[in-house]
Amino acid sequence: MNYLNSTNNQYGGTYVSPKNLPDSSDAFVSQLNESLKIWQTQKIKVVWIKIPNARAKLLPLLYQAGFMNHHCDVNFMMLTLRLEDGAVIPPFAKHTIGVGGLVINDNNELLTVREKDHIKTHPHNWKFPGGMLDPYEHIEDGVIREVLEETNIQTEFHSFIGFRHHHQGQFNTSNIYAVCRLKPLTLDITIQESEIFDAKWFPIDDYLADEKIGKYNHHILQSALKNQGLESINLPGYMSSVQDYEVFITQ
Known part of the structure; x- marks a missing residue:
């Protein structure tokens, strides 16, 4: 075969899989030019x-x-070449998603943490425990995991309260920060020493009265106290698996 075998898509593009790359660089150049x-x-x-790391040459x-980088993972680089002027090349993912757990106990106290990275620049940043979602992880699962990792507090999901969207995320991405209300199943805090400076159950009235607390946290907590939030539901037949x-x- 003197050309690269490729698969066309519905948008007028074609894709060359790593399995269709010839063994030698000379053969690749010859097949690419013909293709x-x-x-x-x-x-x-x-x-x-798609070029795997092993074929980086x-x-x-x-x-x-004339090919340009489009996106990459730890094991490959995806490149594109526009053959038609004005042809649309969709951008790769430009968002990250973080989660925060709004956990209130029966004593009307809010679970809060101070991160080590913030302790010098924002020493009064008592925030909701949370962090970034793992790839393909549900929001519901991720927020429970993050709260457990940072505070050792076991929780169960109650509702989705709201989210914040901004354009100052890691590596020049935009970020969505989703806050979920969780019900605590345990109360004794053990901090994640690698990331968390300290943690405590913060009386809600004191938290809301504290002017040093960030405005977003104030507003999202007030919303959680007034509203039930959004419930997590399954929709039979929507997708092949609830894992997707x-x-x-609202119900």
Whole structure:
């Protein structure tokens, strides 16, 4: 075969899988050049080529042919080449998702933490325990996990309260921070010493009266005290598995 075997998609693009890359760089250049002629004849709009780490020597050859980086993971680089002027190349994911656990005990106290990274710059930043979602992790699962990791407090999900969206996230991404109300199942705090400076059950009235507490935390706590929030539900038949989605609505 003197060209790269590829799979066309519904948007006028074509994709070259790592399994279809020839063994040698010389063969790759020859097949790529021939393929570009074929793809242009076929009116292909965008070419996608996935290069695994083990074939990284092919990257300079693709750059010389005009390919651009699109996205990567720890094991590969995805490159694209626009063959039609104005053809749409959708951007890769530009958002991260964080979660915060709003945990209130029967004594009307709020579970709060101070992070080590903030203790010098924001020493009064008593915040909800939480962190970043893992890949393919549900919000409901992630917030319970983060609270447990940071404070050793076991919880169960109650409701989705709200979220904040801003454009100052890690690595020039935008960030969505979702806050969920959780019911505590245990009360004794043991901090995650690698990340957390200290933690405590903060009386809610004192927390709301404290002007040093961030405005967003004040507002989201007040909302949680006034409203039930959104429940997590399953929708039979919506997707093949409940592991593929989450839905939060009012009931």
